[in-house]
Amino acid sequence: MKMFKWYWDFLKKYKFKMALGLMLTLLVSLMQLINPYIEGTIIDRVLIKGEVGVLIPLLSIIIGVTVFRCIVKFGYQMMYEHISQDLIFKMREEIYCHLQNQDFNFFDTTRTGDIMARLTGDIDAVRHFTAWVIYNVFDNFLTFTFAVVMIFFVNAKMARILLAITPIIAVVAYKMTNTVRPSFFAIREQFSKLNSVVQENISGNRVVKAFAKEEYEIEKFSRQNELFKEKNLDSSRIWEKYLPVLEFFASMLSIVLIIVGGIMVIRKNLTLGELVIINGYIWALNNPLRMAGWLINDIQRFFASIDRLINLVNEEPKIKNPKHPIQKEKVRGFVEFENVSFCYRDIPVLKNISFEVHPGQTVAIVGPTGSGKSTLINLICRFYDCNSGKIRIDNVDIKDMDKKELRDNIAASMQDIFLFSDTIEGNISYGNPNASMKQVQWAAQVADAHEFIESFPEGYDTIIGERGVGLSGGQKQRIALARALLKNPSILILDDTTSSVDIETEYKIHKTLKPFCENKTTFIIAHRISSVKNADLILVLNHGKIVERGTHGELLQKRGYYYDVFKNQMGDFDVSAVGEVC
Structure with a gap:
């Protein structure tokens, strides 16, 4: 029921168009009953009774009804297609907006290929249901019902004989419905896994080639592809079990009509024209019964897809905006950590972190890999929420601030650099789309990127590949830095921003x-x-704790971790002129 409610929220906007379409479907279903009746009338009145004068009018009616029916049917089919395209447009848009509101936790645990499968294959299943399945179910139900009524009208005895077969078909269709549904869920899940393998391989194609692992990747894809094939074959085996039975009993209607109807005509219990009329309506019984199996398949595919889409939409972000956020359009930059601890998937990452940073100050965070440096920065941006303690900006708990306003005041050049498949100018101005070209160039100059950008034939209009393919690591870092600088934030975060550039460029x-x-x-x-x-302040992290803090000189005097790193990098001499920081 929840599935239909969610689906109906999108469909109800088009309820009048849908109602009109169903009325036109009803009209077409009624018109389909006219021609078989007229054909029987021609047999009885023209061929048997010799009333030749009525032949032309009756043929004209058949032609007129056929043409009009085709026009109306084409009209409502196009109407349903337009409704389906508008509906999935809105559905895709809402799901995409929902994805934008998700936090890091969601993307940490959800495969990209799975998301793509839902936004493509599952959405298309909804489109197919809206554009084709709905009106076909209605049309086949009406056609079958009206045909039964007309056969009863022509000869009630023959109608009862033919209908005796239909309960068997109904039982088979019901069993097929219950059996095939889990199969379609399994197909959609395996399709997501296959999609994920392809997406990861394409994204990591350089790593694959660097390690010469093409054969391994092909084998990995083949395994998932084989499983996807098996899931589809499992579904096909269900069809093989039930569809021939449905086809057999549907075909039995014609055999019964020929045998029983022939005997009744011989015994004068049925005219030849009436036999022709009933024979004309047999397709109206046969076709819906044959279509039942395929429509059940499509309905179950829709259920599987809509269920996966609802699960995606119902995934609530863990980082939520407060109901009544404290407005802070522009912050000064006072940052305070008070006994902050954080666990990622129940693994302690940060433990009792406390420090203060005043506006205009620079804080450096050093420590071994995995000590929690990047995690600490992620907490400032509220990409994750701390498990205990408080983080304040300008004496306001960041959990009480609007997320967008908080992040608007922060610019980060992250360790994991992502550049969009866009121009260099578009990437730099991403955080400040209204920036002028002069401002973009200024940011590039500060990041020491202007010179190499200008060396490209297209300059700032150069299209860079997805994730910055085609640029060196240092070039990507400098473009990412320029992007952060152009935002002109109150709080600037530089996470390993110059690790890929040489000492001279860093200086x-x-x-x-x-x-x-x-x-x-x-x-x-x-x-x-x-x-x-x-x-102004250097924090040394190790195992999630601040083990040292102070200025460069103070930390050297303590002769701890920082001193050891300094000795390893600089030797026994003080290189005070190596570089300056903010």
Whole structure:
């Protein structure tokens, strides 16, 4: 029932068009009964009784009814197609908007291929149901019902004999419905898995080729493809079991009519014209019964698809906006962590993190891989919620702030760089689409990207491949940095932003960043001491805890983890001129 309610929420906008379409379907179903009756009349009156004068009018009626019926049928079929396209347009749009509201938790646990399968194959199953199945179910039901009435009108005895077979068909159809439904659910799930394998392979094609794993990927795809084939064959075996039975009993109607009807004509209990009329209506009994199996398949496919779509829509984001958010259109940048702890899938990542950062200060976060550096930054943006403790910006708990306003005040150049398949200008101006070309170029210059961008034949209009394919790691990092700078945020996050550039380029970037960062709260995550040594506060994370904190000089005096990293990178001498940070 929940499935139909969700579906009806989209369909009800077109309820008057649907009603008109069903009325036209009713009209066509009634018109289908006219020609067989006239054909029988021609047999009795023209061929047997010799009333030649009525032949032309009766033939004219047959031709007129056929032409008019075809026009009306084409009209309502086009109407249903338009309704279905409008409906899935709205459905796709709503699901896509729902996906935009999902948080990192959802995308961490949901395969991209599964989402794509739902937005393509499952949506198309809904379109097919709306455009074709609905009116066909109605049409076949009406056609069968009207045919039974007309056969009773012509000869009640023959009608009762023919109808004696239909309960058997109904039982077979019911059993098929219950058997085939789980099969379609299994097909849709396996299609999602197959889609995921293809999506991952295409996205990671460079890794595949770098490790010469083409054969392995083909084998992996073949396994999923084989399973998908088996699921479809399982469904086909159900059809093989039930559809021939439906076909057999549907065909029995014609055999019964020929045998019993012939005997009745010989005994004068039925005229030849009446036999022709009933024979003309046999298709109206046969066709719906034959179509029953295919319509059941399509209905069950619709149920499987709509169920998967509803499960996607019902997936609620864990990070929700407060009902009455505190308005903060522009923050100053005071950031405070108070005893913050965070677990990811029940695994402790951060433990009792506390520190304060004042507007205009720069905080560097260093530590070994997996110590929780990027996670800490993700909590500031509220990509995840901490399990305990509080995070405040300008003395307001970020859980009490509007998510969009919070993130509008933060710009991040993340460790996992993503560039869109767009122009370089489009990628840089992504966070500030109204920026002028002059502003875009300024951001690129600060990020030391302007020079290499200008070296491309198309300059800033150069289309870069998906995820920045075609650019080096350092070039992608600098474009991502320019994108963050152009947003002009109150809080700037640089997560391993210069790890792929050489020392000289890093020095130039830090030097140009210094005046930009003077009035902003800046977080820097880096492994190079040269990137963090001039920060106002350096936090050293290890196993999710702050094990050291202080300035560069203070941490060197403690001779702990930071000192060891410094010694490994710089040796025994102080290189104070290596670079400057914000």
